[in-house]
Amino acid sequence: MIKPLSLGFAAATLGFLLAGPVQARDLTVTSWGGAYQDAQREIYFEPFAEKTGDKVVEDSWNGGIGVLRAKNEGGESAWDVVQVEADELVQGCEEGILEPLDWQELGGEDAYLDTAVNECGVGTIVWATVLAYDAAKFEGKEAPSSWADFFDTKTFPGKRALRKGPRQSFEFALMADGVPLEKVYEVLQTKEGVERAFKKLDSIKDDLIWWEAGAQPPQLLASGEVVMTSAYNGRITAANQEEGRDFGIAWDAGFVYQIDSLVIPSNSPNKKEAMDLIAFMVAPENQAKMPPKIPYGPTNKAALDQVPPEVSKNTPTDEANLPHGLFFDRDYWVDHTEAMTERFNAWASQ
Amino acid sequence: MSETVAPLAAPPSSGAIRRAKRRSDRARAWRAFGLTLPLLGFLLVFFLLPIADMLRLAVANDELARAMPAAATALRGWDGEGLPPEEVARTLAGEMRAAYEARTLADVAKRLNNDNPGYRSMLMATGRKLPDAPPDDALGALAAIDDAWNNPALWQAFRRAAAPWTDLYVLQSLDLERGPDGAIQARPEGQAVYRIILWRTFEISLLVTLACLVLAYPLAYKLAHLDEGTANLLMILVLLPFWTSLLVRSAAWIVLLQREGPINGFLQSIGLIDAPLALVFNRTGVLIAMTHVLLPFMVLPLYAVMRGIPKSHVRAALSLGSTPFTAFRRVFLPQTLPGIGAGALLVFILAIGYYITPALVGGADDQMLAYFVAFFTLQTVNWGMAAALASVLLVAVTALYFLYARVVGIDRIGVGG
Structure with a gap:
């Protein structure tokens, strides 16, 4: 009676030990899923993978600072780029579970709406x-x-x-x-x-x-x-x-x-690639491709002008709309x- | 005959036999116990330890001691009168700046914010603005950053955060708080909400249990008196809701019950009502949807018990001159009590933990306690409050269970025939 149990236990322990250190893995980006992530895949993830030759793996989540904390505990994060809301950005950055971004690579803080700039995250959409x-x-x-x-x-x-x-x-x-x-x-x-x-x-x-x-x-x-x-x-x-x-x-x-931001967990093993992907996603010519699909406003000032007026009027960042926004x-x-x-x-x- | 009987080398004494029997009995008992070890281990790891941990979280208070240990020690030594002495303030200011740099201040700020909303951003701002070297006049430097540091209330909040345990969350989940003098007092009106919610949780659960009983009893009766084939077929219909996602079922009820939905449409077309009834996004919707979701848990135990009651009992009563109603009341009904007990307990306990269904089909004043446990766990990550509320629910349910066992009798709860 004891035997199969202890054998099973030994096998499980052995498996655990063998699995041991996490191997270098593909760049993983996590977003909200659904139609929105479908659009992101088409205009960001696939073109980025094509351009760099890196594979981009996707995951999705429903938010929550608790989830980010759990990912931060023990070893390497399974996620490299995560789309977060304001609460997670502020708290995650204060708690040190998010990596400060390289704003040089993003083209400097001035290129973005003030509200889209944070030490640990860059705004990607305004909703x-x-x-x-x-x-x-x-x-x-x-x-x-x-x-x-x-x-x-x-x-x-x-x-x-x-x-x-x-x-x-x-x-x-x-x-x-x-x-x-x-x-x-x-x-x-x-x-x-x-x-x-x-x-x-x-x-x-x-x-x-x-x-x-x-x-x-x-x-x-x-x-x-x-x-x-x-x-x-x-x-x-x-x-x-x-x-x-x-x-x-x-x-x-x-x-x-509100603004959704892109962040990098501080224990990501692919920080450089993650930074490259974020820079690709917030580049004006790429950001401008999102509003025609889903009417969320871009955060890059240069992208604002590239959105056609009939699309722009449905976004909060349209010049007629933004003055009414809090x-x-x-x-x-x-x-x-x-x-x-x-x-x-x-x-x-x- | 004598050829087959070999002489025994040494006939054992009766004492030796008893000992051998005891040994084998003991071995068997250990083996039997050994068989239950996986279950015991499972219960311990996945049930008892998490509950113990939850109870601990409800009073845990180690955020400050972890991030700023020296300040926590200094604050514990302070008498809590007025503003603290300069060296306490200096220790705190020094460690606060270090904690800000090490990004561990957020935990402390959040803990203090639980004591007084607004402290979180004020403390983070203070951490950002403090100089790296502890200032000579720490009290003055802190007060220059934010006026709140001049207020003894903030320092007392720090002192409370430095204690090894806190009753903040448990008190709050009972609508109590500590006043400025440290005495326990009721929270002001407008903030006292959890007793109302706890009461509401029991009220909804009780009504749902009653509704399930009223609906399930005749159904189970009918099922139990059908031939097995038909009963099994109908049973599938009872179980069907089990195979549909809870979300889908709740959403379906919104469609059915809404103002211009089919139920209101039907009632209006037959002229029963003039204007559409408000059936959803209020208490009515919650009761309807929860009763539907939980109905199988009442039908199954009732059906199992009723199947086990020999038909001859009621027939005997009838043949002895009882009216059908008396036969039901005095012969059939008493035998179904264990099923009623089991079903009611099952439905009630499950109902108490519901939050998705009330969240979707209820109004703002129909949310049950579990909704707030989820709110604190997932949205604001205040595990102290989540654990305290869950503990209150655990204690209330346990007390209710013992009351129930006492009144109804624990041996009456069952599904065995």
Whole structure:
């Protein structure tokens, strides 16, 4: 009875020992998967592999600083280039699990939007949470054009949806309450500011539905569940292009934009190749190829002009749109997400 | 006969036989125990140790001691009155700068932020701005970087972070906190949320269990009284949901229950309602979807128990003059109690841990405790809070289980015939 067990154990131990040191492996890039990564493969990964002769292996993930931490523990990272959101970039860099980038190779900090520059990461796309509505429902009527309209259930009756939780709900509530864009986070730093946001949300509490996943807002609009919603701009344009919807985005109402960055785990064995791939991905001529496929804005200033106007108007970085954008304050939200989520849930339970 | 009987060399004493028997018994007992070793090992490694570790994480407080050991020691020696003495501040400032350079300050900043939101970015900024050599007037230098260093509250937060253990997370998960004087007090209204959520978790789980019981009992009864072939066929329909992803099932309920969905459409077309009902993104949706997902866990034990009840029992009652209802109530129902007990416990315990279904089909005030455990684990990586909430749930469920065992009787829970 003992024998097969100990034999199996010995075999497993032996296997472990033999597997031992990790061999040099192919350059591995990790992104969000789905249609977005398909586009990245076509315009970045395959051309890069062709140009350099290096093989590019792909992986995908759903984000989370915990995942990056786990990858950083023990030995070499299995990933070389990772696309991250703001929270992971800020915390990962502070914790030293991300490698500082060689900004010389990227063409210097000045070539990019200010908000896309970080010691450990370079922005690759600009995406936005916007006010979206089904234009078909507003034919012959005035469509919502501000966050004040979103909170005005008299003129625009019907349910509306926001992302579950305090993030962005607070920003939009304050915008609706007349706080200018540049003052939003200043106001949120104060107790009164947070009260003000809750008071505004309270005014339409019974008409609010809270969405959880980015795929939900277009569905909520399509099914007529809500008349307007906050949504990721890429999802709205995709619904228009692929499902023939007539969803509108009120860019002028104000939107919150965020930047996804490319980073290198500090224990990557392929740092040089990783840096080369990142430089390739953020080069203006390559970045400009993304918006026609998926309407996220480029971060390289030189790429902005290379995007055709009919594509650019659907991106947050379009010159007509960007002035209405509020850059998501990652420091505020890394500090306050927990406390505000508690308060949000206490408010929701009332 | 005498030819076949060989003389015994030395006839064993009865004591020797007893000893030999004891030896062989013991060997058999050890062998039997040995067979359970893999299971015990498995339980230990994958069940008991993680639970122990979770309980430890709920009170763990070693972030400061790991990144800034000398400062932690100095802070422990300080009485906590007003601002700390200059040498404590100097030790802290020196180690803070070093920790910033070594990129270990983030852990400390996050720990302090758990105590008071906003401290994280302030501490990271301080680490960035401090000079490499510890300044002569450390208190003054720190205060020049940020006014918060003049506030004893920050230093007390540091002192709390220097202690070997913390009750911060456990208290917070019970809507309690330590006041400025160190006494335990209730958290202010507007921040107290976890008791409401714990109560809500039990309420939803209980309602789902009841709904499952009401729906599953007649179904299991019907199945148990069909011939085996038909019963097996219908059983596949009961089990079908098991083979569909939880996400798909939850999403399907959104489609069915939405304002312009088929259920509202049908109810409106037969004139039962004038305006569409709000069936999803609220409590109703959560109860419907969770009941559907968990129904098989109630049907299976009930069916197993009912199959084991001889049909002759009810027939005997009827032939002795009982009405059908009395026969059911006094003969059939009591024999199904173990199945009810097992099914109810199974559904209730599973329901308590749900978070994906309520997250998708519920509103903002329908989220259960597991949603917040996931929030702290995955989104904000505050394992202290996640572990504390999970521990609260563990304790509550264990207490409930013992209460249940006491009231219902543990031997009544089972599926055996």
